[in-house]
Structure formats: C-alpha cells, structure tokens
Amino acid sequence: MKKIILTGGGTAGHVTPNIALLPKLKKLGYEIYYIGSKNGIERQLIEELNIKYFAISSGKLRRYFHKDNFTDPFRVLRGMSQAASIIKRIKPDIIFSKGGFVTVPVIMAAKLKKVPTIIHESDYTPGLANKIAIPFCSKVCVTFPETLNHVPKEKGIYTGSPIRExxxxxxxxxxxxxxxxxxxxxxxxxxxxxxxxxxxxxxxxxxxxxxxxxxxxxxxxxxxxxxxxxxxxxxxxxxxxxxxxxxxxxxxxxxxxxxxxxxxxxxxxxxxxxxxxxxxxxxxxxxxxxxxxxxxxxxxxxxxxxxxxxxxxxxxxxxxxxxxxxxxxxxxxxxxxxxxxxxxxxxxxxxxxxxx
CATH class of the missing domain: 3.40.50.2000 (Glycogen Phosphorylase B;)
Known part of the structure; x- marks a missing residue:
C-alpha cells in the first residue's frame, strides 16, 4: 500500500487544495494521513472526510514583534519531534504540504527521516512558512509562472493550482x-x-x-x-x-x-x-x-x-x-x-x- 501524509493549515486556503487531491490519491491506492494543528480549521475539514488526523504543536510565525515570538520556536521544536514520531510510525512514501505555520516542523522532520516532500505555493510570492520550509523540501509546485523567480531553480515546478473536482x-x-x-x-x-x-x-x-x-x-x-x-x-x-x-x-x-x-x-x-x-x-x-x-x-x-x-x-x-x-x-x-x-x-x- 502506498502511503502519503498531507499537511497544511491555519486557513481554509491551506486545506482545500489538499482536499482537491483526495479523490485521485484514493483512486491510485494511497493510504492517506494528515498532520495539522490541534485547533486549526484544518482539523474539522479533514476529520469530517474520515481521514486519519494527527495534531502537533506549532508556533505561529510572525514578521512583527510579539511576546510569543520568544516561546513559539520551542513549540516548533516540539512539533518537529511529534511529526518525526508520526513519520517513523507511518513510514510514508511522500509528504505533500500546502503551507501554513503547522507545516514547518513537518517538513523539517521529513528531511531528518529522509522522506521526500513536495510543497505547493499558491500565491505569487512564497509565504513565510514556505520560505522557511523550502530549503528542507524536495520540490516546490507554484501556481503562478512568475513565482519560479522566487524559489530555487532546481526545485521549482510550475503546476498551476489543484482545482477541486x-x-x-x-x-x-x-x-x-x-x-x-x-x-x-x-x-x-x-x-x-x-x-x-x-x-x-x-x-x-x-x-x-x-x-x-x-x-x-x-x-x-x-x-x-x-x-x-x-x-x-x-x-x-x-x-x-x-x-x-x-x-x-x-x-x-x-x-x-x-x-x-x-x-x-x-x-x-x-x-x-x-x-x-x-x-x-x-x-x-x-x-x-x-x-x-x-x-x-x-x-x-x-x-x-x-x-x-x-x-x-x-x-x-x-x-x-x-x-x-x-x-x-x-x-x-x-x-x-x-x-x-x-x-x-x-x-x-x-x-x-x-x-x-
């Protein structure tokens, strides 16, 4: 059985493209798992589709000063440890990430466990979470052709957006x-x-x-x-x-x-x-x-x-x-x-x- 872990969260926009992949992944015989945050919108959207969901700790990534900026790196490290444990248990063939702060520890853990990872960037320029995660991933799918100018040449692939059937x-x-x-x-x-x-x-x-x-x-x-x-x-x-x-x-x-x-x-x-x-x-x-x-x-x-x-x-x-x-x-x-x-x-x- 082929296995895949999907990850992404924080907003519906970081989840719906993952949902778009589900019918074809199932048709291809994939066993599908999802890693997200404990209280994010992704949990409800994924669990109602009967996909096995794992919640991990994650810190919000900010470009501005906030008191939690001092503690959130420790939440990311904890999430990385939790994600590594989940990856070790499931032994996925690949991980697909749609972005959002919860995905950073997942992509880092996957790199440690030598599991290939694909990131999808929806916007014209990569968001902060994807910017941090890109050095640890295998490939970066982009929605706009212009976005290829903002990701490493050897990793970027223009795919467009996965549209829900x-x-x-x-x-x-x-x-x-x-x-x-x-x-x-x-x-x-x-x-x-x-x-x-x-x-x-x-x-x-x-x-x-x-x-x-x-x-x-x-x-x-x-x-x-x-x-x-x-x-x-x-x-x-x-x-x-x-x-x-x-x-x-x-x-x-x-x-x-x-x-x-x-x-x-x-x-x-x-x-x-x-x-x-x-x-x-x-x-x-x-x-x-x-x-x-x-x-x-x-x-x-x-x-x-x-x-x-x-x-x-x-x-x-x-x-x-x-x-x-x-x-x-x-x-x-x-x-x-x-x-x-x-x-x-x-x-x-x-x-x-x-x-x-």
Missing part, C-alpha cells in the same frame, strides 16, 4: 432552486472570503438598488454579517458561508466580485467566470493578494479595484463593464492551461514518492 460539476438547476432566482437576469456573486469583508459588504449594499435593476445578486457576506433588513429582498440572497452549495451557485454566476486569494481566483479561471478582484490591502496583509490580482489583470482574466480607491460608483461601473465585455475575458481564460494543476501535482507525487 466538485467545484467543476455544479448543477445550474440546483443553483436556481437554491436561490429562488428566475433566469431572466444575469447573476453577480460577491465573495469576501470565509470571514467576509466589511468594506465590500458595505459598498455592495450601498449600490444594491441599482444592481438589482439589471442583476440578481448572491452575497457571501461572512459569519454574523447577514443584513436582517434585506432578507426578503427580491433578487438578493445572503449567505454567511457556503460549502456544498458553492458549485451550484457558481454555475449560475455570470460575474464574480471577490478578494484575490489564489485558490478562489484559480477556481474562477477554471470555471471561466469573469471577475472583479478587490485584494486585501497591504495594511491588512503581506500584499500577496495584490500581486495575485495584478497577475490576473495582466493576463486579461480579471479587473482589479484596490480597496483604498474603492467607491460605490466605481464598483457599479466595473460590474456593468465586465458583464458587457464578458466574452473577452472568457476567451482569454479558455486559452489558459493552469486548471490542469491537479493532474500535474498527482504526476509529481507519483514520480517522487520513495525517493531518498
């Missing part, structure tokens, strides 16, 4: 049933990430009366951010968060308004959904979403509005313009091959398993 199989009849929309208006979907985005929510609700003249609107607004006074608004549905319904909702969507997390935007690309990206600002992030968005803008897949310059009128005009010119965006998306990332990563796993 279920996201590609939405049923439009289910989407219309779920929303109650008629088919006589195009659909706008607004996504602010799993926690929502207060500023995007505010601007969407400000222009909602005008939007609803020409569009139906699906609004994924974040936990605790549903506007009670708009619950019965015709042509407008709000969700704190969606999971199983998402493929069906995307299947009826004509234009997406979203943050610029790499996993999401590559799903839009695979589905050929024209989109408007409003990346997290540098004040709220390390700036990776800005780089992701600019890459998609350059390739003609997306329009971009920077949060600092976002206004009601600008957003309304962008929606109308992208919808009007949607065929141009779709044409460019159809020429892209990065949606084959899942197959490329599986091929790389098969090629490198068991190598010392």
């Amino acid at each position: 279920d996201i590609l199989n939405g049923d439009s009849s289910e989407g219309y049933k779920e929303t109650g929309f008629s088919t006589n208006k195009p659909v706008i979907m607004v996504m602010g990430g799993s926690l929502g985005a207060a500023k995007i929510n505010e601007h969407i609700r400000n222009i909602l009366p005008k939007l609803l003249d020409n569009f139906n609107v699906i609004h994924l607004c974040g936990e605790g951010k549903v506007e009670e006074g708009l619950l019965n608004k015709v042509g407008y549905v709000q969700y704190p968060y969606v999971k199983n319904q998402l493929p069906h909702l995307l299947s009826i969507t004509d234009v997406v308004i979203s943050r610029a997390g790499a996993n999401s935007i590559f799903e839009f690309l695979a589905l050929k959904k024209p989109n408007i990206l409003i990346p997290l600002s540098k004040a709220a992030s390390r700036g990776d979403q800005i780089l992701n968005a600019e890459s998609f803008l350059k390739q003609g897949f997306s329009e971009v509005i920077h949060e600092e310059s976002l206004t009601d009128q600008m957003l309304l005009e962008k929606v109308e313009d992208v919808y009007k010119n949607r065929a141009s965006y779709i044409e460019k998306m159809e020429k892209d091959s990065s949606s084959l990332g899942l197959d490329k990563i599986i091929e790389l796993i098969e090629k490198n398993r068991g190598k010392k």
Whole structure:
C-alpha cells in the first residue's frame, strides 16, 4: 500500500487544495494521513472526510514583534519531534504540504527521516512558512509562472493550482432552486472570503438598488454579517458561508466580485467566470493578494479595484463593464492551461514518492 501524509493549515486556503487531491490519491491506492494543528480549521475539514488526523504543536510565525515570538520556536521544536514520531510510525512514501505555520516542523522532520516532500505555493510570492520550509523540501509546485523567480531553480515546478473536482460539476438547476432566482437576469456573486469583508459588504449594499435593476445578486457576506433588513429582498440572497452549495451557485454566476486569494481566483479561471478582484490591502496583509490580482489583470482574466480607491460608483461601473465585455475575458481564460494543476501535482507525487 502506498502511503502519503498531507499537511497544511491555519486557513481554509491551506486545506482545500489538499482536499482537491483526495479523490485521485484514493483512486491510485494511497493510504492517506494528515498532520495539522490541534485547533486549526484544518482539523474539522479533514476529520469530517474520515481521514486519519494527527495534531502537533506549532508556533505561529510572525514578521512583527510579539511576546510569543520568544516561546513559539520551542513549540516548533516540539512539533518537529511529534511529526518525526508520526513519520517513523507511518513510514510514508511522500509528504505533500500546502503551507501554513503547522507545516514547518513537518517538513523539517521529513528531511531528518529522509522522506521526500513536495510543497505547493499558491500565491505569487512564497509565504513565510514556505520560505522557511523550502530549503528542507524536495520540490516546490507554484501556481503562478512568475513565482519560479522566487524559489530555487532546481526545485521549482510550475503546476498551476489543484482545482477541486466538485467545484467543476455544479448543477445550474440546483443553483436556481437554491436561490429562488428566475433566469431572466444575469447573476453577480460577491465573495469576501470565509470571514467576509466589511468594506465590500458595505459598498455592495450601498449600490444594491441599482444592481438589482439589471442583476440578481448572491452575497457571501461572512459569519454574523447577514443584513436582517434585506432578507426578503427580491433578487438578493445572503449567505454567511457556503460549502456544498458553492458549485451550484457558481454555475449560475455570470460575474464574480471577490478578494484575490489564489485558490478562489484559480477556481474562477477554471470555471471561466469573469471577475472583479478587490485584494486585501497591504495594511491588512503581506500584499500577496495584490500581486495575485495584478497577475490576473495582466493576463486579461480579471479587473482589479484596490480597496483604498474603492467607491460605490466605481464598483457599479466595473460590474456593468465586465458583464458587457464578458466574452473577452472568457476567451482569454479558455486559452489558459493552469486548471490542469491537479493532474500535474498527482504526476509529481507519483514520480517522487520513495525517493531518498
């Protein structure tokens, strides 16, 4: 029996690409295990899929001063010891890491145990956890071709993003049933990430009366951010968060308004959904979403509005313009091959398993 350990955590974006690999890994006969943190979002997402889960100690990695910076290195060392023990017991053929602070001790332990490791970097430039882990890994898969300039030449491989098969199989009849929309208006979907985005929510609700003249609107607004006074608004549905319904909702969507997390935007690309990206600002992030968005803008897949310059009128005009010119965006998306990332990563796993 072939064995693989998957690792990644801290945010849903560090878990969903691992989940995307599961069907093909199972089909290839892999026994699958997962190493994550004790209380991270990955634990719930993985355990409900009946994958054997191991929790280890991990310290959060920060670029800024924090009192825990003095103790977290010891948590990483403890996690490394725990990961080494798990690796010794399971004897995996390979380890695949999606990033996040919990993966650093796993990759280091794998190096000690001489187990090959593959890291996947979603963003335009590697995050801090992957930067630390890259010297200890075997290969680095990248989502953007430009990212190859930021990783060692002998390790970097352009694969694109592993796209979940279920996201590609939405049923439009289910989407219309779920929303109650008629088919006589195009659909706008607004996504602010799993926690929502207060500023995007505010601007969407400000222009909602005008939007609803020409569009139906699906609004994924974040936990605790549903506007009670708009619950019965015709042509407008709000969700704190969606999971199983998402493929069906995307299947009826004509234009997406979203943050610029790499996993999401590559799903839009695979589905050929024209989109408007409003990346997290540098004040709220390390700036990776800005780089992701600019890459998609350059390739003609997306329009971009920077949060600092976002206004009601600008957003309304962008929606109308992208919808009007949607065929141009779709044409460019159809020429892209990065949606084959899942197959490329599986091929790389098969090629490198068991190598010392």
